[in-house]
Each structure stands twice: as structure tokens, then as C-alpha cells.
Amino acid sequence: MSTIKFDTVEDTTTKRGALTLEGLQEENDFYRGKGGISEENRAYGFKPAFYDMESGTVYDSKFANGHEAPMHVLDGLPNDVVASRLSDGKVTAVRPGIISGFVQRGHFYTREQAALATAQMRDRTQMLSNPQQHNQLLAAWEKFLVDEEYPGDFIRPVVGDSWRRCYESQTDPELQYAPLLSDSDQLEHRRVIQADLLKAAHPILQRASQVLFRTDSLILLADAEGLILDVKADEGVLSQARDINLVQGGVWDEKTAGTNAVGTALAAAEPVQLYGAEHFCAGIKHWTCSADVIRDPHDGKVLGAVDLSGLTDTYQSNALDFAIMAARLIESNLAKDYFHSRQQVIEATRTMFLGWKTEGLLAFDRRGRLVRANQQAHPTLKLLGADLVLSPQCRLPALDLELPLSKANMPVWLEKQLTLPIELHHNIVGTLVVLSAQH
Incomplete structure (x- = not known):
């Protein structure tokens, strides 16, 4: 899957x-090739439009005669949003905001959000593991630990890149299991912070567990x-998973637990499938395992990952498709909540x-x-x-009502508003900020 780097966007017009x-x-020009222009996302049901930050109104892109425009x-x-025209009536600029x-389906997406939603799958042959190479992979791993070299003809780039990251971060290759977060209060705190993600994922995980019954x-x-x-x-699978702490509270970032589908998917920000010897740590x-990242539909930030795992004798090539589908369904639920939240604020702030x-x-x-x-x-x-870009992708963590209020998150300009x-x-349903420069 192509990776969209939202934090590099130079939104000079805004x-x-x-x-x-x-x-x-x-x-x-910026979004060409990334899914953020009409000719690249039209097939996915996206129609060009404009969002008015003041009223919350969405305007379809149209020609001067009122006919729908394909770009x-x-x-x-x-007229009330037009800032300037040429003598022949052609609009050259619109007002700020x-x-x-x-x-798409009645919801407005910024170009960044549309690019995320239409990102295409990359070459599948590099995404899937090959169980037939298990013994060669073990030999390559042992050679890599000695001199950081291995035969390059069958080590997939995603695996080789991960092994190098693990080596550089001095991850223990003899690690037998991932560490476990033993502080139950800290685990619950992390779950509270990710309440939206857990809510969106719950029905997907529940349904998947029924499909995976006795697999x-x-x-x-x-x-x-x-x-x-x-x-x-x-319970039988969970019993085996406890041996390596592949359970709630297990810490599986790549630096800690070595090359693994969860940690490597998060590090590479793309779908990952790993078989047996491709893992970095012996245990x-x-x-x-097969995993894909879950992105925030608001700003494209990686929120987490969903993973399908089992012992090596349970390997199925379509497990990666299953994980990718689960990730997309979770993102769909997150998007529904996001757009519902936006509409609530628009309705509540009209007066x-x-x-x-x-x-x-x-x-x-x-x-x-x-x-x-x-x-x-x-x-x-x-x-x-205030260095604030007023667009639907603007976010102020200090105004997140689901998180504990922290002075550290409060921008200086906001403190006296x-x-x-x-x-x-x-x-x-939200927070209204009444701005005044008279302080």
C-alpha cells in the first residue's frame, strides 16, 4: 500500500x-499520483467539492452554468463566497475558509483524506511470505547475526529492512517472548485513551473471532x-499465545519484540505478513502473523494495527487479506463516528x-x-x-475532551481565550473558542 505522508503537505493556499x-x-500538482485529484479517485465515488469552514456547508464543484464539473x-x-472575478465573470479567488x-456518500473529505481513502495496494508478491523458504531463512538469520550479511535473492525488503532496524536498536535476537505491561492501571489508561479505536474495532474483532473459531x-x-x-x-490458542505474551498487555513494537507483523507494520506503516524464521527473535x-495499520480518517495518523496470528503450521496466504479487510472495516467505523461528530457540531453551533x-x-x-x-x-x-491552518484537518489536542487536561498541550495563544x-x-459535543486579541 502506498504511504501518504500528510505531515509534509504544503497547504500554501490555506x-x-x-x-x-x-x-x-x-x-x-502536489496530489497528482497520490489519489487526491479527481481523475484518480473518481472511480471510488469521490466528486470534487468545496467545504465552507464558516457555515459547514459543502458545495459541489460546478461550472458557471450550474452543471456538475468533473474537476x-x-x-x-x-456569490457570497467569491472574493474576485475577471471582467468576463470568471472567478479567480474565493474568501478565506x-x-x-x-x-463521497454525503461526507466531505479534504484532499489528504481522499488520498488516504484511495491509496492503492502495492505489488502483492513482495507482501506475502513463502513457507517453503523456512530453512534458508533460518540460515540467513544466523549469518546476519554474525556479520549483518545474508543472501539477497529471497529476503524480502520489508524483512531485511526490519532486521537491520532491530540490529541497530540492539534488540535481543534470543528473546523468547515479548514483555508484558504488568501495571493494570496503566493498561486501562492506554485503553481509555484509545476508546474510539476500541469501539470501532469491537464488532470487527467479535465477528472475526466467530469466523476464526477452531482455526x-x-x-x-x-x-x-x-x-x-x-x-x-x-482458549486453546490463547493458552499458546500466553507463552510469548501475544495477549492483552503484550508490548510488540519492533524495537522491543523484534521483527513481527504488528511492530513491523507500525514501523513501515503498511501491511506486513511474516512467516516463522522471518521474525527476528528466536522465541x-x-x-x-499478518497485520495492517489502522489510520485516523481525520488526519491519516496511524492509530494502531490489527493482526491475525497463529503457529507456523496454520499459515494461510489469505490471512493478510483478512487483516487488511479488518483494518479497512475498523477505519470505516472510525469514519462514521468522525462524520457524525462533525455534523453534531455544525447543528449545535448554528445559532x-x-x-x-x-x-x-x-x-x-x-x-x-x-x-x-x-x-x-x-x-x-x-x-x-497563532500558527493554525483553518481546515477540517486542523486539530488541537488541548481541546480533546476525552483526554486529561494538560497545560503542556495548551498553545500560548489559546490560554487567555x-x-x-x-x-x-x-x-x-465539542468546544467553542471565542477569539479576542484584546488581552
Whole structure:
């Protein structure tokens, strides 16, 4: 699967405040080949559109005559969002807060989010293990531990790269089992932090455990640090898994437990299948595992991994497909919750945004993700010296209501701003920030 690096995006048009024709071309050039332009994601049901950060309204991309456009054009946007036109009426710029993206099934995706959703599978031949090479792999591993060399004709790149990382981090190749997080309070704390991920994964793991009944396989969910949060399997399989701490609380990041599907998938940020001898640590070489990472639909951040594991005699090439499918289903559940959360904030803040005319307003959902920003917010944030890109992918961890409040997470500019709870049907669904530079 191609890896999209969201943190390298140079969103210059958004930082300038106004989307222009030149800005659209720059975005197209940047996202070409990554799934973030119309010609590359149309087959997946994505239609070019624009999101208004002030109102939360989504506008389909249209030509000036009102007909649907197959690419991003500014001419069909309503007059109240247009900033400038040529003498012939062609729109050259729109006001700050208009974001280009796509609509799929009624939900707006930024270009980054669409790129993530349409990322294609890479060459499958390099993703699958070959059980027939078990003895050669063992010999190669022993040679690697002596002089860091091995025959390069059958060691897959994902395995060789991982072995080198393990060697450089001085991971113990004779390790017999992964460490176990023995502090139950700390484990519960990590599970609370990942409540959204656990909720999204629960029905998938539950269903998978029924499918895997009596297959001598288990399915597990790990967080981004490789800590196993949940495991589903028959008691017989769990009994064997306990021997290597492949259970809840087991720590399976690559530096700690060596080359393994969970840790290596997280390190490489892509699907990984490993068979027996391909593992780096001796005690794990009688297991086979397949894993894929789970990404946040909001910003593409890796949240964790889902893994299908069993003893080597249970090897099935389609186990990787199973893990990939499970990861996509979990991401789908996360996306449903994300879009529902966004809609709740839009609905709950309609009167707020009508009532405040002179102050800058920012509306965040419960997880600190920006949903709305009025026009006054742009100049006020500039006066405050806040380096904040106002787009649907903006996030402030300090406003995450699911996490303990930490002064360390609070941006300096935010400390003196008025924050109010956003309520809908007697439930708090987010936070409203009322901006003022007069402090």
C-alpha cells in the first residue's frame, strides 16, 4: 500500500487565507499520483467539492452554468463566497475558509483524506511470505547475526529492512517472548485513551473471532506503540499465545519484540505478513502473523494495527487479506463516528455563529478537531500569532475532551481565550473558542 505522508503537505493556499485558481493548480500538482485529484479517485465515488469552514456547508464543484464539473472549478460557487472575478465573470479567488476536497456518500473529505481513502495496494508478491523458504531463512538469520550479511535473492525488503532496524536498536535476537505491561492501571489508561479505536474495532474483532473459531488463529488490536489492547481467540490458542505474551498487555513494537507483523507494520506503516524464521527473535519463530495499520480518517495518523496470528503450521496466504479487510472495516467505523461528530457540531453551533458577529469563532468537536471557523477568526488568529491552518484537518489536542487536561498541550495563544461547551440535546459535543486579541 502506498504511504501518504500528510505531515509534509504544503497547504500554501490555506495559509494565505484565500483559495485561488493558482492555488487549485498547486494542489493538483502536489496530489497528482497520490489519489487526491479527481481523475484518480473518481472511480471510488469521490466528486470534487468545496467545504465552507464558516457555515459547514459543502458545495459541489460546478461550472458557471450550474452543471456538475468533473474537476475543481471556482465558477459555480455562490456569490457570497467569491472574493474576485475577471471582467468576463470568471472567478479567480474565493474568501478565506473555503477548502477544496471531495464528497463521497454525503461526507466531505479534504484532499489528504481522499488520498488516504484511495491509496492503492502495492505489488502483492513482495507482501506475502513463502513457507517453503523456512530453512534458508533460518540460515540467513544466523549469518546476519554474525556479520549483518545474508543472501539477497529471497529476503524480502520489508524483512531485511526490519532486521537491520532491530540490529541497530540492539534488540535481543534470543528473546523468547515479548514483555508484558504488568501495571493494570496503566493498561486501562492506554485503553481509555484509545476508546474510539476500541469501539470501532469491537464488532470487527467479535465477528472475526466467530469466523476464526477452531482455526488455531487469533485476531488482536494494538495501539500505535504496539501495545496489545484486545485479543479474540479460542482458549486453546490463547493458552499458546500466553507463552510469548501475544495477549492483552503484550508490548510488540519492533524495537522491543523484534521483527513481527504488528511492530513491523507500525514501523513501515503498511501491511506486513511474516512467516516463522522471518521474525527476528528466536522465541517467536514458530509463529506466523499478518497485520495492517489502522489510520485516523481525520488526519491519516496511524492509530494502531490489527493482526491475525497463529503457529507456523496454520499459515494461510489469505490471512493478510483478512487483516487488511479488518483494518479497512475498523477505519470505516472510525469514519462514521468522525462524520457524525462533525455534523453534531455544525447543528449545535448554528445559532452561536449567527449570534456572534464581531468576535472570531472556532468550533471543535469532542476530540479537538476543527469543524467551523468564521471570517473574523482569520485576522484575529494572525494578531494572536497563532500558527493554525483553518481546515477540517486542523486539530488541537488541548481541546480533546476525552483526554486529561494538560497545560503542556495548551498553545500560548489559546490560554487567555474564552472557551465554551457546545451542547446538543443536553450532551456536550465539542468546544467553542471565542477569539479576542484584546488581552
